[in-house]
Amino acid sequence: MEVFPRNKIPLFFLVLIATMTTVTKGQGTRVGFYRTSCPRAEDIVQSAVRSAARSNPAIPPGLVRMFFHDCFVNGCDASILIDGPSSEKTARPNSLLRGFEIIDAAKTQLERVCPGVVSCADILALAARDSVLLAGGIARWPVPTGRRDGLVSRAADTANLPAFNDPVNVQIRKFSEKGLSTQDLVTLSGAHTIGTAACALFSYRLYNFNNTNGPDPSIDQAFLPQLRNLCPNGGDGTRRVALDTGSENRFDNSYFRNLRSRRGVLESDQVLWSDPSTQRLVQRFLGVRGLLGLTFNVEFARSMVRMGNIEVKTGTQGEIRRVCTTIN
Incomplete structure (x- = not known):
């Protein structure tokens, strides 16, 4: 997906971004x-x-x-x-x-x-x-x-x-309980286009998935040796691995391409491709022919605004802390 400089953002992006707040603000x-x-x-x-x-x-x-x-x-x-x-x-x-x-x-x-x-x-x-x-x-x-x-x-x-090993139905339930949709789930999971995860969160997929003494079959076999090299069996669980191989510091839609290629690092990410209810949304972020496309950056902004209004405290509720680490 092309990333546009701020002064060259197409008009339809600006319209979407300018109007989304009035649609999603609240509380x-x-x-x-x-x-x-x-x-x-x-x-x-x-x-x-x-x-x-x-x-x-x-x-x-x-x-x-x-x-x-x-x-x-x-x-x-x-x-x-x-x-x-x-x-x-x-x-x-x-x-x-x-x-x-x-x-x-x-x-x-x-x-x-x-x-x-x-x-x-x-x-x-x-x-x-x-x-x-x-x-x-x-x-x-x-x-x-x-x-x-x-x-x-x-x-x-x-x-x-939401946990690193949650199946899709559990993820959907947890998001729904916060007033967020399945599309919000897939969109916000796209935040894993940047950042890393500790080996301890996914190494079970590499060596003894579901007590099979073998790897998670949903992992691309060509990708498995790379992950095992980064996270040796019994090795340092705190070692960190890019969640979006090849693009860990760039906010783009390559995370979704990795899911399609069975290169999702966390189980909770990869199952978004395995389940039909979420796979279609992943495909839409990839611009699959025959499906109405979604623009990841714009949809991510919308979902972040919606998430940012979960159970917020306003008016006389709560307080304004003088120091963020402690209650006044």
Whole structure:
């Protein structure tokens, strides 16, 4: 898929992006929430993300994943950022999240300029958008803001996060419970076009899948030796492997091409091609003849806005944290 410079985005892309927010905003958030109360808010967040990503390409996918993990647990309220012996941050699904220091850095700058105004939840939402932009997404889509920060963060609440080995029906159910469609599921899974996964999350597919003493048959046989070389049997489970072979730092639709070629790294990704209910959507992102095509970048922006409004706290709910890692 061609990625367009910001000043050369086709008109129909601009129309879609300009109109999607009015279709998907809700629950009290709106575009331009800080226009008068903190006009530099979005620029400050973008600057913090850009500065970090310049020295560490793992930052953009890390921030997108963090936003996802935050929204799926008690809504998009920055509860993922809170420190504590049993907070969400300590739960096993969140143990490998990265980029917390970027949110803290942006918050510190914003507190100097606009103390007590910009929520940590909005900083995370904006940082996720800017991460996609820095990785090659086509446009800086408008993010509705106005979220407030949550007052509860419990590791136990992460039990229903979508998992690396969830079958399609479970993934669909978990997304539906958050008001998201099957198309949102396939679209947001496309975030794996950037970033890496630890060997511990998928090595079972390489050596003893379902206690067969053999590999997952859905893995391309030409791809299997490459994965085994990167993740030796009994080796270091923390070693990281690109989720999108050949394009791990570029936001494009090659993730979907890999699924078609049976080169999805996580089981939860590859089953999107194996199941008819999701395969058709993958094909549409690939522009398969005879199907109405979907433009991945634009649909991803739409789905991110929808996800960003899951169970948000606005108005007098929650608070505006002074420090993102702790409740006031």
